[in-house]
Amino acid sequence: MSFDHFLHWLDATQFSAVMRESVWAEPIVETIHVLTLTLFLGFVLLLDLRLLDVVLRRKRVSEMFEQFNPWLFRGFAVMLVTGLLLFSADPVNFYSTLFFKLKMVMLVLAGVNVAFYHATIGKHIAEWDVAAVTPWKVKLCGVVSLVLWVGIVACGRGIAYALPPP
């Protein structure tokens, strides 16, 4: 089954129809998706800004990860589930927009950035954890993450405007 077939199959499911046609499903799910930006996006931005040495400098970076990670995972889980639900309401049209594809690419890149951090400079965190300034590689990861998440928010907003009117 090609991806295109999958999109049309999903679009034809009763689940998709309920998401699309119910008066309350979409507003409720979208509200959860948007307001969870406070937990997920907010914590990501604070973490990135800490890597750039501009916020919460009192805290060690390892301490930031320890305390923020559990909440980041919870926030991401909510974003992922609600995002998939919103997508399933109108998969063919979502996928037809450039913004949706861009958003997915940037999400993958954000994941790659996290993996890159942990495979390289993050491994040696003990060496710079208490340093007055974070190494430039750490700052680079922070900037890349910031740029990607700003782009992901922008594309998310763009999808709503690029979708054909109902």
Added chain:
Amino acid sequence: MTSLKDLILAFCMWCNESYVGHTIRDSVWLFPFVEIFHLLALGVLGGCMLVLNMRLMGIGFRTDSVSDLARDLRPWIIGSIAVMLVSGFLLFSTEAVKMYGNWGFQVKMLFLVLSIVFTFTIHRRVTSHDGAAAGVRWTTALLSLAMWAMVGLGGRSLGYITTAASAVKP
């Protein structure tokens, strides 16, 4: 006699007809562009408020004292509120008269005023020292979260509430 209601309506009409209102309304991309700033600032403000209030309740970030955390986050809270207010006003100015008759918007503005006043008075006082009693800390944190949540929910409701077009005939 001019009532407060008339004054507010006159202000909304002025916003609607202002240069800013016209420009954003007539552009395809300006409205979503401003919305992006509104959402990013939502992330920063909400994130800071969650961190600070969770610390206040003692359910996280306990390696920092309440007052240290409050001091570190204050510029970000003030900055993000400023971005929210400016971007929010720009969005409002494109459909100010419609918003005048939208009860979701009225709820949002009521809780926005309450939240801001609370943040810079009681919340600020309770978070400026570390000796507040558990009851005071929990009440302050929960009130702060609940009031800001109402602002967010009010904002989400705006697009779904259909205002009677007949209510206002400019």
